[in-house]
Amino acid sequence: MARIALVDDDRNILTSVSMTLEAEGFEVETFNDGQSALEAFNRRMPDMAVLDIKMPRMDGMDLLQRLRLKSSMPVIFLTSKDDEI
Numbered sequence: 001m002a003r004i005a006l007v008d009d010d011r012n013i014l015t016s017v018s019m020t021l022e023a024e025g026f027e028v029e030t031f032n033d034g035q036s037a038l039e040a041f042n043r044r045m046p047d048m049a050v051l052d053i054k055m056p057r058m059d060g061m062d063l064l065q066r067l068r069l070k071s072s073m074p075v076i077f078l079t080s081k082d083d084e085i
Contacts (some may be wrong), residue, residue: 003027006077007037007063008052017050017078034058038066045071053079 001034004026006079008014018028029046031037035057037049040084051060 001025001027002048003046004062005027005029005031005041005046005049007031007034007049007055007060009033009055010052013018013052017045032056034060034063038063041067045073048074048076050076050078053077 004021006014006018006021006028007030008017009032014030014032018030021028031040033055034051037051038058041049050070051063053060060077060079067073067075
């Protein structure tokens, strides 16, 4: 079973996306910020990550830069904008 790390500071997004992924047969581990995700990835790298861009402690872009130093796992950015263009 593929392990997906879901990293977002919005609890509603963590809940809804993880439920959807689990219903499709994935193992999902959730994190509230990039720093806690990076610490967990140092212990056990997931098969794929879904990241938010704007997060406290370490944003998604910084997390991706650090991940790329040791892994080429697939990463998807799932983010929203507050401003209307």
